[in-house]
Amino acid sequence: MIESNFALPLAVLLPLVGGLIAALSARYKRSAPVWCAMLATLAVLVLLIPAMPKVFAGETLIQSWVWIPNIGLDFAFRLDGLSLLFTLMILVIGLLVILYTRVYLSENDSPGRFFGCFLLFMSSMLGVVLSENLLLLVVFWEMTSLSSFLLISFWQYREDARQGARMALAITAMGGLALLGGVLLTGEMVGSYNLTEVLAAGDVIRAHPWYVPTLILILLGVFTKSAQFPFHFWLPHAMAAPTPVSAYLHSATMVKAGIFLLARLFPAFSGSHEWLWIVSTIGMLTLLLGAFTALFKHDLKGLLAYSTISHLGLITLLFGLGTQLAAVAAIFHIINHATFKASLFMVVGIIDHESGTRDMRKLNGLLKHMPHVAVLAIIAAAAMAGVPLLNGFLSKEMFFDQAIVASRGSAWALAIPVLATLGAIFSVAYSLRFVHDVFFNGEPVNLPRTPHEPPTSMRIPVDFLVIICLVVGILPALTVGPILAVAVEATLQGSPPPYSLAIWHGFNVPLLMSALALLGGFLVYCVRRHLFAWHEKFLEKIDARFVYNSAIESLQRLATALTRWFDRGSLQHMLGWTLGVAALLGFAGFYSAKAPLFGNRELMKYDPVALIAFGGLILASISTVVLHRKRMISLIMLGVVGLLVSLGFAKLSAPDLALTQLSVEIVTVVLLMLTLFFLPQYSPPPSSSWRIGRDAVWAIGLGCGAAILTLAVLTRDLLPISDYFLKNSVPGGGGKNVVNVILVDFRGYDTLGEIVVLALAGLGIYAMLRDVRLNVSMTDLEGRPWSREFQSPILQNVSQLLFPLIFLIAAFIFLRGHNLPGGGFIAGLIASLAIVLQYLGNGVEWTDARLRIDMHHLIAGGLFFAIGTGLVAMALGYPFLTSAFTYLNWPIVGKFEIASAMMFDLGVFLVVIGSTVMILVQLGKLNLLQAVPSKRPGGDN
């Protein structure tokens, strides 16, 4: 056997891989998934055998790899007594359940899906119990929730299965979220997420001010997972799952995950008043509620579900009491409950399978039909009731003993043994009902099938578990002693207290309580008919599911109403909200700032020209708004604003911006002018004055905010981060125009992204305009047809003359861009203007015939150049888009700098030309396509 150092992660991952294979193998052979599942489970067992002696010797195995160190997440696993106990339960009961399921699944059920999910669950469960890192544990914890969802909803066609699975997921995932919060807080308190540190830091945790919130969050995770009151109601509904799933998940493993965590964190969190009160109160409530309700369930699985809730409550209560001996009893009961409850679930599965129902009002007198199963069920149920010589008796005695110890604390605590006995009475009563109603009590009523003994492979797992119940009950110290001892040691993180596993402790109070419980349970069962009637009359209607459903429904209604209120299917409305909230948030920012609004930087003097330009800008902006219903004039005003802005850029030492703005301005106005033709000529009716008022308030508010913010910045001193660029522009980038060097060199990546966006916009527009049909009026508003003679001879001649000249200018601007204002963007825009001018002057057909370049190719070529430059740098071993430059001596020009960034800029140049021309020409061509005479009458103004 390999003495491997990664046995633990392998043990967790093996079932995962096995599950995948099982799911895939089903299509080749129907029985393959079963063998896959069995092999995977056995393999994990074998893998862990070498580690077991060490654990029994008291060692803690930790196998750890750093995963994401900056959040404290290690890929760390831990095997100590407690995790070994749970691992064995998961694997052994898992193996039995797999054997059992082989026959249980019907022809219509997909074994691949079942065993795939089953092994996924097994893997996550092993992950939970073997994790050393708490964050890792939370990940596996969530995986158990998800995989159990898949298993509960295995019969997807059944509505109750789907609902039960959803409910289980909603509750346990909510708890998982709380647990994550608790774990994060724990990590913050301790400084590590690793259990070794956390378990050693109990004093730090308990003294920390965050202790109580952390405890509550973690307990939320525990209580939801382990079906504790008031989250218990998901468990009975999860019984819609196939019975093997219930036997595995809802008796031995998943619901025990919460209990496991309680045990795991016991040294770190127990020992405070909060722990004592919260955990033991919830445990006691759950114990009583589960035991009481179980008696009234006519469905066998319902009875077992509530019984499970009750037993989980018992274990929680024991941990809540907080003493070391109570922890021993709790762990002992975990083992015992897993054995007898799993076997009982399997018995129920057999009964259901062989008789076709689980209703105890129909099932009677099965003893003579299936005597072997009856014997098994009687023993397991007796163990559940706590009958002597069975394992349940031993842990229940320990529980009674601890209840008495706890009662010495205060007058209130006297209630603990009394309530414990009460719970035990009901426990005996429902166990009795399980046995008597099903196997005795007359003859079966209207069974769908005639019951008979089950197939061997369904019975053997039950045989095995019931034998364990017996052997542990008779010879506890020999059988369960060693594993219990190491598990307790690991739970307490110290040497276990002295305890005795003997069957006979003499005549004492716990024995008296046991006797009382047996007698009381018998009496309660005798008067069951009256109790059932009373229950039906008063309590039948009380079901936490209704509360849950109405809570979920009202949540959905609230969400819908809220969404409807904001989103009324109107973009205008939503935009109003967005801008309004932006305004409010902005002003809240001003309001909450502590610093004075304006700084005391010395302001610049303004000159008359600036004042005139300013006046023009304000006037043009306001005219754009006032005249917005006259679109043409509004557009011209917009052009004026753009021009003045570009003048402003020129004034404020940004010549590149001025050039770019100027050329973009021209292109934009041409573009908008073109679209104006296709839009309806009439304006929509003016908005209501209320609306105008509201919009004006938003607009003025946001405008004031923007102005104040600008002034607030401008009156403060500057701490620029651009010194690096100024210093390195010439030595590093080989260019004197820093703005251009930033664009094509320092931040070349950004520019690449940007031209890609531009290319996409161009292509997107091309795609959108390809098959658009616009119903364009062929007359103006007065009913006069449009003039068809659009070619002006002057424009025609001048444009042709200008074409080479403009291109020359573009080339000049392009080449000088690295050192003086200019560059690919501006040159590209200028060149596209030259082309657009041809279209305007000479018409589409004339220009298309002469301009043989497909703009798509131009865009592709541009991107190719830009990316290629970057790739060349990579090929030479530099990061993507690293620039290089050198100086050449040209004959006439003299010393000339040539930089690889220039190739990049060429790419930019080409993409800009391609996109711009494509956009404009596509719109222009639309004009031709739509040129079908329409008989629509003119406008209506």
Place this chain on the structure above:
Amino acid sequence: MEILVAISVGVMTSCGVFLVLRSSTFTVVVGLTLLSYAVNVFLLSMGRLKVGAPAIIDPAAEQYADPLPQALVLTAIVIAFGMTAFVIVLALKARGELGNDHVDGRDFTRNKEEGS
């Protein structure tokens, strides 16, 4: 000068926001363009205002304008153009599909047209 720039930004923002909230697509696009002017000037002013100090390396120059906001604004101008074009064509497409140019596709003119 700073006050003039701040007021310009404010006025352009106000006008842009008001137009963006109108119902016809063309007006919204005009509003967006105005807003993008405002944002560009705002961005440029983050490098503070300087006159006669372009960021072109020159041994004789005493100071330079901050080149970083300028580079940002330059890209912003070109992107804004691409987006304006895209949005206006989207508006055309909507006009083709829905038969009107209301931002929410509401055809408030139908009754009117039938009446005329």
